Amino acid sequence: MTPYQRIEPYLTAVKKPARYTGGEFNSVIKDPRSVKLRVAFCFPDTYEIGMSHLGLQILYNVMNRMPDVWCERAFAPWEDMRALLLRKKTPLYALESGDGLADFDVLAFTLQYELCYTNVLSMLDLAGLPLRSAERGETHPLVIAGGPCAFHPEPLADFIDLFAVGEGEELTAELTELFIQAKKDGLSRKETLVQASRLPGVYVPSLYQVALNPDGTLASVEPSDGAPAVITKRIVRDLDTAPYPEHPLSPGTEIVHDRVMLELFRGCARGCRFCQAGHIARPVREKGVQTLFRQAVSAIEAAGCGEIGLVSLSTSDYSGLEALCDALVPWCEPRRVSLSLPSLRADSFSPQLLQKAGQVRKSGLTFAPEAGSARLRDVINKNLREEDLMTACAAAFNGGWNGVKLYFMLGLPTETDDDLREIAELCGRVYQLWRQVVPDRGRGVRLTASASCFVPKPHTPFQWEPMTPPDELLRRAGVVRDAMRKQVTFHWHEPDASYLECALSRGDRRVGAVVERAYRLGCRMDGWSECFSLEKWREAFALEGLDPDFYALRRRDTDEVLPWSHISAGVSREHLKREREKAYRAEPSVDCRNGCEGCGGAAQRMSGEQGHCPLSRSFGV
Amino acid sequence: MMNLNIRLAYRKTGRARFLSHLDTMRVFARALTRAGLPLRYTEGFNPHIVLSIALPLGVGMESAAERLDFGVMQNIGMGTLPSKLNAVLPEGFFVTQAVIGGRPISQIAFARVEITADSPVSTERVTGLFTSSAVVEKRNKKKELVPTDIVPFIKDIACEAHGDKLRVTATLTARDPVLNPEYLAEAWRTYLDPEAAFSFKRLALLDEDGKSFDTLM
Numbered sequence: 111m112t113p114y115q116r117i118e119p120y121l122t123a124v125k126k127p128a129r130y131t132g133g134e135f136n137s138v139i140k141d142p143r144s145v146k147l148r149v150a151f152c153f154p155d156t157y158e159i160g161m162s163h164l165g166l167q168i169l170y171n172v173m174n175r176m177p178d179v180w181c182e183r184a185f186a187p188w189e190d191m192r193a194l195l196l197r198k199k200t201p202l203y204a205l206e207s208g209d210g211l212a213d214f215d216v217l218a219f220t221l222q223y224e225l226c227y228t229n230v231l232s233m234l235d236l237a238g239l240p241l242r243s244a245e246r247g248e249t250h251p252l253v254i255a256g257g258p259c260a261f262h263p264e265p266l267a268d269f270i271d272l273f274a275v276g277e278g279e280e281l282t283a284e285l286t287e288l289f290i291q292a293k294k295d296g297l298s299r300k301e302t303l304v305q306a307s308r309l310p311g312v313y314v315p316s317l318y319q320v321a322l323n324p325d326g327t328l329a330s331v332e333p334s335d336g337a338p339a340v341i342t343k344r345i346v347r348d349l350d351t352a353p354y355p356e357h358p359l360s361p362g363t364e365i366v367h368d369r370v371m372l373e374l375f376r377g378c379a380r381g382c383r384f385c386q387a388g389h390i391a392r393p394v395r396e397k398g399v400q401t402l403f404r405q406a407v408s409a410i411e412a413a414g415c416g417e418i419g420l421v422s423l424s425t426s427d428y429s430g431l432e433a434l435c436d437a438l439v440p441w442c443e444p445r446r447v448s449l450s451l452p453s454l455r456a457d458s459f460s461p462q463l464l465q466k467a468g469q470v471r472k473s474g475l476t477f478a479p480e481a482g483s484a485r486l487r488d489v490i491n492k493n494l495r496e497e498d499l500m501t502a503c504a505a506a507f508n509g510g511w512n513g514v515k516l517y518f519m520l521g522l523p524t525e526t527d528d529d530l531r532e533i534a535e536l537c538g539r540v541y542q543l544w545r546q547v548v549p550d551r552g553r554g555v556r557l558t559a560s561a562s563c564f565v566p567k568p569h570t571p572f573q574w575e576p577m578t579p580p581d582e583l584l585r586r587a588g589v590v591r592d593a594m595r596k597q598v599t600f601h602w603h604e605p606d607a608s609y610l611e612c613a614l615s616r617g618d619r620r621v622g623a624v625v626e627r628a629y630r631l632g633c634r635m636d637g638w639s640e641c642f643s644l645e646k647w648r649e650a651f652a653l654e655g656l657d658p659d660f661y662a663l664r665r666r667d668t669d670e671v672l673p674w675s676h677i678s679a680g681v682s683r684e685h686l687k688r689e690r691e692k693a694y695r696a697e698p699s700v701d702c703r704n705g706c707e708g709c710g711g712a713a714q715r716m717s718g719e720q721g722h723c724p725l726s727r728s729f730g731v
Numbered sequence: 732m733m734n735l736n737i738r739l740a741y742r743k744t745g746r747a748r749f750l751s752h753l754d755t756m757r758v759f760a761r762a763l764t765r766a767g768l769p770l771r772y773t774e775g776f777n778p779h780i781v782l783s784i785a786l787p788l789g790v791g792m793e794s795a796a797e798r799l800d801f802g803v804m805q806n807i808g809m810g811t812l813p814s815k816l817n818a819v820l821p822e823g824f825f826v827t828q829a830v831i832g833g834r835p836i837s838q839i840a841f842a843r844v845e846i847t848a849d850s851p852v853s854t855e856r857v858t859g860l861f862t863s864s865a866v867v868e869k870r871n872k873k874k875e876l877v878p879t880d881i882v883p884f885i886k887d888i889a890c891e892a893h894g895d896k897l898r899v900t901a902t903l904t905a906r907d908p909v910l911n912p913e914y915l916a917e918a919w920r921t922y923l924d925p926e927a928a929f930s931f932k933r934l935a936l937l938d939e940d941g942k943s944f945d946t947l948m
Contacts, residue, residue, distance in 0.1 A: 119928065121749055122791035128754060133746035135761070135821040362750045362758045362821060414761030414819070416779075445764075446778050 113200045114208025120198065124190045128363035129157035132205030135360040136412060138174040138181070139206055146178040146290045149216045150204045150251075154229035155637065157185040161359065162367035164421065165220055165257070165278070171355040172282050179286050182206035184217075186229040186635070187236070195236055202236035211237035214251045216289060218282075219270070221259030224614035225607060225637035227266060230255075231629040234269070241626060243271045243316060248299055252289065256282075260313070261343070261390050262568040262674040265614055267315035268622035271303060275311045275677055276343030276390075277376070279352050284309055307337040311344035313677065320619050326660060328618060328671040342678040343390065349376065350401045356408040360415065369417035369450065370409045372402060374431070378423040379702035381709075383491045383693050384480070384519065386567040387423055390679040392711030394702060399430040403437045410447055418442070419450045426451070426458035435463060457498035461509040475506050478517035481525075482533030488696040489524050491689070496536065503540050507547045513556035514540060520586045520602065521564040521578030523693060527589050533559065534593035541597050557598045561587060563608035567615055568674045569681065571689035574666040577612045580605035606644040610636070613651075613658040618673040621661070623654045682710040733806065734771065738833030739799045739816070739826050740945065743788065747823025752787035758821060759784075759799060765819040771802030785836045786905055786936070789913055794933035796843075796945060798836065806831075839905050839944055841886055841937040844912045846899040848919065850927035854890040857899060857923065861888045865918035872908070881918060884910040886941075902937065 114131075121127040142148060151170060153160030160166055166183070173181035182204035187195065195202060201210035211217055211233070219230055231241050234253065240246050243253065255266065256274040263273045274281050285306060292302040307314040317337040321329040333339050346352045358370060377394035378387070406418055418438075422428060435449070442449060451464065456477040479494055481487045487494055503514055518533050537559050544555045563583050566572040578586070583605040594600045614621065628650035635641040651658050666672065668687055685708065692699060699707050743755070750758060760780045763770055772778040781802035788794050812829040820826070848857075861882060869879035886902040903910040916929045936944040 119930065127749040127790065128751070131746040131749050133822040135758075135819070360761055360821075362747070363754045364757070411765065414763075414765035416760075416764070446772055 112208035113203040113210045114205075117195065117198055117200045117203075120194055124194055125188060126363060129185070130187065130191055130205075132183075132208070134362060135414075136357045137183075137206055137359055138170070140174075140180040142180065142207065142209075145180040146293065147180075147216065147286055148214045149173055149179060149181045149218055149286065150184050150211050150214045151181055152184045152211075152217050152219045152230075152233055154186050154219060154221070154226040154233060155635075156188060157361075157363075158365040160185045161361050161365045163220070163222065164371045164373060167355040167358050167371070168353070169218075169220075169278055169282055170359065171357075172279055172353050173286060175353065176283065176286060178290055180206075181218075182209075182214075184211055184233065186226075186233055189635070189641075192232065192236065192634070201238045202233055212239055212251065215293065216286075217251050217253045219253070219255040219257075221255050221257040221263075221266070223637065224259060224265075224611045225642075227614060227625050228629045228633045228636055230266065231269065231626060232634050235629075241629075242268050244268070246271075246299075252299070252302070254285070258386065258390065259615070261386075261677055261679055262615055263313060263315065263677070264320075264619045264673040265617040265621040265625055267619050268626075271299075271314065271316070272306055273313040273315070274344075275313055275341055276679075277346050278344075279346050281309065281311050281344045285312070304335045304337070307335070310342060313341045315619075318676070327666075328673060328675075330671065331676045333676075340676055340678050343680060345393075345395075345680075346376075347395070349373075349395050349397045354405045354409075356405060357412040358409055360413045367419065368415070369419045370406070370413050370415050371419050371421050372406050372409070373397070374402065374420055374422040374425060374428040374434070376422070377711075379427060380424060380493065381491055381689075381699050381701065381707070382480075382493075383489075383571040383689055384522065384564060384567070386570050389569050389681050389711070391423065392680060392709065396429060399433045399437065402430075402434055403441075406438060407441065410442075410445075416446060417448050417450060419452060422453060424455055424458075425453045426455050426460075426463075432463065455494070456502040457494055459502045459505070461505040465509065475511050475513070476515040476517065477502060479536065480517065480519050481522060481529060482518065482531070482536045483529045485696050486522055486525060486529045486532075488698050489693045490522055491693070491698050493698050493701065496539075499536075500539070500543055503543055504547050507544050507555075512553060513558070515558045515560065516540070518559060518561045518590075519564040520561045520590070521583050521605075523564075523566075523572060523575050524696075525578075525586070527586075530586050530589040531593045533561070533590050534595070534598075537598045537600075538595050541595060555597070559590075559594065559598055559600045561590060561600070561602040563603055563605045565608050565612045565615065568672065569677075569679045569686075571686045571693060573616070573672065573686065574668055574670075574690065576665045577609065577662045579663055580609045583608075604639070607636070607639070607642055609658070609662055610642075610644060610647055612662040614661075616661045616673065618661075620654070620656060624650045624656055627653050680709075680711040685709040685711075733804055735803050735806065735831055736800055736833065737803055737807075737809075737812070738830050739797075739801075739813075740828040741797045741799065741824055741826045743794045743797055743824055745793075745823040747821065748791055748793045751790050752784065755788075756782060756784060758824065759801070762816055762820045762824075763801060766815050768807060769803050769805040771804050785839060786842065786909065788933060789911060789931070792912070792931040792933060796933055796935045798833075798839075798936065798944075800833065800836070834944070837906070838938050839936045840939045841902050841941065842905040842933055843900070843902050843935040843937060845932045845934050846901070846912055846915060847893065847930045847932075848897045848899065848916075848927050849895075849929075850897060850919065850924045852897070852923045852927075854892060854897060857890040857897065857919070858888060860918065860922050861885055861901070861915065865915075865922065867914050867917045867921060869914055881910060881914050884908065885915075900934070902941075905936065 173179045184204045254272040255270045260273040260275050303314045319332045323329045375396040377391045379394045566575040587602040631646045771781045785798040809829045813826040816826045866880045868876040884904040888901040890899045
């Protein structure tokens with residue numbers, strides 16, 4: 111009897127039990143005796159979040175096309191299901207076979223954001239595995255992790271055997287092949303990990319000795335057993351030939367983004383200084399319109415889904431967007447498939463395009479100026495002019511949209527109260543614009559401004575900056591609120607979770623003990639406001655003799671060895687320093703498509719080749 | 732343009748029983764789309780497939796007798812439709828029959844259900860409870876919880892030992908009001924055994940005369 115079969119009779123007692131059963135259309139069932147490696151792809155958040163993640167679909171497909179590998183899925187159970195599993199002494203299982211996670215060869219976690227770290231420990235614990243790598247033995251699965259947080263992995267270094275840094279399509283295939291061979295050769299855990307550390311993009315934390323200075327900063331990170339001193343991220347050069355999930359998993363129960371996702375390109379040419387994704391995903395690599403059309407058709411047909419999302423970091427920057435829509439719309443319309451275009455920029459938005467995409471529901475459009483004043487937008491290199499925003503809003507109002515949502519950040523470097531009041535003034539000018547543009551005011555308008563808290567992130571020009579303290583962020587939110595006219599609805603995020611996110615993202619290896627302590631104190635599902643408790647986390651930091659302010663609020667020297675200094679996103683420290691200095695001078699940088707700042711983001715030490723940035727080549731750098 | 736109603740009879744078993752009524756509608760909407768049928772859509776801004784399922788089944792309940800209606804705009808072959816749909820439906824769903832038209836759903840008067848109980852009580856106590864009076868908090872038409880005797884809504888009931896479990900077979904009203912078999916479980920827990928565990932299966936749908944709704948579709 112599998113763990114799933116043991117728990118099945120009790121499943122009606124938990125909320126949304128279909129999250130825990132598997133059996134989705136296009137899920138892959140193999141004979142466990144016919145494969146050489148069993149992998150559980152572990153998403154450390156709920157099923158609804160995990161199943162909305164394109165990376166899961168991509169890697170599930172990459173592994174399951176390999177005849178020797180069976181990749182299954184596991185998600186973090188909600189509290190009621192966690193309690194049921196514990197009460198019935200049943201381990202967490204994978205959805206396809208229903209087998210317990212401890213029976214797998216590899217558990218592969220994706221780390222999408224820091225507030226899921228306690229869920230990683232919860233899943234290992236529910237699987238019946240020791241949390242710490244050092245305590246796991248030869249019979250236990252290897253525990254590996256990838257995703258954006260693998261770029262600053264130290265807080266999980268004690269728990270994860272191996273991090274895969276960068277894009278996973280090729281590296282995942284290489285790793286599974288290596289694990290199969292290692293199993294065949296009877297290699298020990300340590301021997302397997304040492305071999306894996308030779309693969310570009312692999313970080314095996316147990317092979318690195320960390321030394322501290324008396325003040326708690328890092329003195330050095332020294333590799334052993336021939337592991338590389340610097341681990342450089344992996345990227346896929348040619349997205350047209352990269353595997354795409356043409357038969358996506360199609361869940362029966364409702365998930366967050368229930369649509370086929372079509373990735374137009376990776377990377378972003380903009381270089382916004384606060385944005386980690388824009389820095390670690392460089393360089394820009396577009397898929398061809400024909401590839402995208404072919405993939406869209408097969409994925410929609412296989413999923414039977416009525417919506418397709420054209421996704422990327424900045425969808426309206428895709429050079430073939432118009433051509434793609436021209437091809438897709440006539441195919442989608444008779445089939446009642448709607449297109450959605452998230453991540454639009456106000457300066458490349460075209461209402462004609464949206465009309466063409468058949469977005470007939472004109473409920474709301476979202477733009478992200480990020481800062482209220484032109485000066486502060488230059489500081490963060492947002493490169494968005496107010497007139498572009500106004501043109502976009504006017505086009506939206508004229509085109510029949512009744513609502514515009516504007517996103518801002520609070521606590522950006524150099525921000526003053528004047529910048530904050532300018533958020534309110536900018537929103538006020540958008541309201542005035544609506545009054546001028548729309549003749550029939552009876553129709554009403556919904557203007558919403560949302561402010562999140564700026565978190566300085568590793569691998570960005572602001573990685574050395576202190577975060578603005580939570581109480582100061584609340585005061586600043588108050589400044590905006592007091593200046594905001596009543597026709598605009600203003601929301602702001604609670605800063606406590608952002609503060610913890612900041613401390614974890616810039617944490618060193620000692621923070622691992624804090625994560626474990628927090629988990630033992632009952633912290634789980636920290637990304638969910640109903641579960642999050644900063645008090646418990648503060649207690650966990652205190653019990654480990656550490657101060658979260660040290661990680662979140664401290665200004666670092668640019669020469670400091672950072673906990674992620676040995677992980678390279680390609681972008682050089684010199685480039686980040688230059689960008690930081692320009693930020694202080696409120697000086698923008700050029701977009702990759704208009705020039706080259708020489709970031710190095712394209713340089714990837716692979717096959718001895720350097721610098722294959724498709725953009726840098728055209729500039730001769 | 733033609734406007735035909737297609738009636739499907741299908742089974743829902745195994746893992747699929749945990750999908751809710753709405754989830755099941757979504758599963759069929761996708762399967763019908765995958766099958767490439769000339770589906771009829773609703774009018775308006777947000778068109779969706781014209782589709783309805785008779786007598787919503789509770790989460791966790793299996794069924795050997797489900798009925799689903801959907802609209803098409805051209806005639807399609809009924810003979811191959813079940814196998815065509817079974818090829819694009821997820822595990823646990825199995826279409827047994829498809830017809831054009833179908834008898835009005837409003838003629839479904841009763842549902843025959845099988846309840847398997849893990850509970851150490853005698854069969855006599857079970858039949859005794861459900862033939863005398865069993866009052867539970869039941870939702871009325873206004874969704875308010877009202878103490879209600881459910882026995883008048885049980886047309887017949889039988890109970891027998893089945894291994895170390897008890898198997899109850901009952902005919903329950905399926906309109907005015909619909910008696911969800913979960914209420915029998917609730918009465919059982921209230922009057923017989925608070926620790927009892929249950930599984931449910933809908934066996935058949937019956938008309939006013941107690942004849943199967945199946946063969947007539």
